[in-house]
Amino acid sequence: MSNSDFGLIGLAVMGQNLVLNVESRGFKVSVYNRTTSIMEEFVSAHPDKQLVGESTLEGFVQSLAKPRKIMIMVKAGGPVDAVIESLIPLLDKDDIIIDGGNSLYTDTERRDAWCSKEGLRFIGAGVSGGEEGARKGPSIMPGGPASTWEVMKPIFESISAKVDGVPCVTHIGPGGAGHFVKMVHNGIEYGDMQLICEAYNIFKAAGFSNEELADIFAEWNAGDLESFLIEITANIFKQKDPETGKDIVDLIVDKAGQKGTGRWTVMESVEQAVPFSTIAGSVEARIISSMRGQRKNASGILQGPDNWGFELSGMSKEDLVSKVRNALYASKIVSYAQGLDLIAKVGREKNWSLDLGAIARIWRGGCIIRAKFLNRITEAFEADADLTNLMLAPFFTEILNSGQKDWREVVALAATNGIPVPSFGGSLSYYDAYRAERLPANLLQAQRDFFGAHTYERIDKPEGEFFHTEDWPELIS
CATH class of the missing domain: 3.40.50.720 (NAD(P)-binding Rossmann-like Domain)
Known part of the structure; x- marks a missing residue:
């Protein structure tokens, strides 16, 4: 034998x-x-x-x-x-x-x-x-x-x-390269799921039925947003509870679980000083969802708009669907950009010689984050193996530039109506910070030098020269 x-x-x-x-x-x-x-x-x-x-x-x-x-x-x-x-x-x-x-x-x-x-x-x-x-x-x-x-x-x-x-x-x-990449894959998975949930939350607050949501996500899955998670989301909205006949999604407690890989990924991003707002927002969302008792208590104390219902004024449902779709797509690009940035940085530090295009290629099938646009990510890194950020690949730059106006409107709409969108909002903030020619860190450096003599660089001096102000004004009190 x-x-x-x-x-x-x-x-x-x-x-x-x-x-x-x-x-x-x-x-x-x-x-x-x-x-x-x-x-x-x-x-x-x-x-x-x-x-x-x-x-x-x-x-x-x-x-x-x-x-x-x-x-x-x-x-x-x-x-x-x-x-x-x-x-x-x-x-x-x-x-x-x-x-x-x-x-x-x-x-x-x-x-x-x-x-x-x-x-x-x-x-x-x-x-x-x-x-x-x-x-x-x-x-x-x-x-x-x-x-x-x-x-x-x-x-x-x-x-x-x-x-x-x-x-x-x-x-x-x-x-540990394989398990590291799988860990970041799971972090991206957290981000994808949260972004879909934020789109759902906006639609429900605007009065969409589950039948409408099933159709919306099915339509999205037939286009550029085709993915396993979008597909199963469309099917979730169709599922009835055999006991009550009600939609099962409406009977599930809004309290998310997690096994730790998302937290590990965020902790690694902090350790490596890699911005991770989209995925960090998704982990935070799961954590705060688990604080259900506190949330229910706070809902009767802390004031704000009713975040489970608002009127669409001057905008049709079709317009909202289009804008949320663009916000979701743009945020998804940011999520992958941040995840791949973390993979690239740790890969360089460890001398792992990681191939980001090959990694994206094996994520196209079998895995939870499999999606049509992973083909585009593979193509981006095949065209430029030294691409510094996924957002700068021409295909994704065009999507972000054309969708950023809708993205802003969706985040603003959510804020105005008290709807939490940590990953939509964190993605947009990252996008704006990354494209900003100047940020307020000059003031931050002045603060650090004031209280701790941490020094700063000057825009009128060669890069790499550091200065300290000896005579900051004394405090009045």
């Missing part, structure tokens, strides 16, 4: 679907789960598949062909370390451990060094696409040595999503 080509530890839904995906491509797969009954139920449910269930970790390892290829699909953090620690004594030199969860990239770099010291190879592979993507073809972002990628390439390319025949997987870079 031949040994298995691939092994997977952790049979939650994502793990099970990945196993079925790998097996369907002609590979024999061994599986192990800490709770043996889950493994047994999974294997017995698929008697026609090339699956080998093992009740012990030792048996699991011995069932694999060398070099062993073992993917871990367990909760990020301590559980990943525990599995690696259990595996190391059982493995041979050059066996490969793959962490397919949402691990923090610095943990991945630590594990890479750990496994390397033991003579093993380690891959931190971000996997995006949810349960359906895992089964039918995800976007995969593997990091680690290029030589290890070559070993895994046949399996990864076979199980990944395909767009125009191109696999949605590529070698991202060494060390």
Whole structure:
């Protein structure tokens, strides 16, 4: 009996679907789960598949062909370390451990060094696409040595999503590059979702029905805004609750959850001094949504417009739809510009030699943020690998320039009517700050020099010369 080509530890839904995906491509797969009954139920449910269930970790390892290829699909953090620690004594030199969860990239770099010291190879592979993507073809972002990628390439390319025949997987870079790019991908996902929610909030406040919203998002999905998230949003508005017959979206509590990757991305942006207003606004929106009790209390105390209803004066519904569409598109461009800026900066600092065009290319299919305009992002970086900001690519510059007036009107309309739009507004502020020839930081530098002698540069002196004013006026009090 031949040994298995691939092994997977952790049979939650994502793990099970990945196993079925790998097996369907002609590979024999061994599986192990800490709770043996889950493994047994999974294997017995698929008697026609090339699956080998093992009740012990030792048996699991011995069932694999060398070099062993073992993917871990367990909760990020301590559980990943525990599995690696259990595996190391059982493995041979050059066996490969793959962490397919949402691990923090610095943990991945630590594990890479750990496994390397033991003579093993380690891959931190971000996997995006949810349960359906895992089964039918995800976007995969593997990091680690290029030589290890070559070993895994046949399996990864076979199980990944395909767009125009191109696999949605590529070698991202060494060390923690794969998990880092997946982390930022998730941050962009936060931004995309929040922008859609802000468009929805404006429409609902203007009196649009869920039926109208389903049609609007379906129409958007047929054009330049085509994406997985726009598509599922259109379908959400059509879903009825079988118990009450009401629209399910109206029955869901307005309290969002998060697993941490969005926060990690924002924290990294602060650490790297990369502006991140769109995605930071989306994380903040989730946090404040969780403060539901406080919000309900404050709604009866703090004054302002009724942010759940306003009259359209001098504007038709069709006009509002067009303006919000342009604001959404422009804000989406900013979100990706900020995310790619963070990827580029960390890539340079780490000497990862990241290819932003290739990264955008593998996001076109399988993953949650898959969207039509990722083709345009790929084209932008293929045309100019040194592009300093996505907004400066001619295609996106034209969209921003033509849509900025509507964008401003939407943000102003929201502010006037008390509708929170942290990501629309943060995107517009970033856009205006980035294009500003002069910002008020001259005053800020004067303040810093006044209270802390931090010095400043002068516009009438050579760049790089610093000055300090010794005789700032004394305070009156």
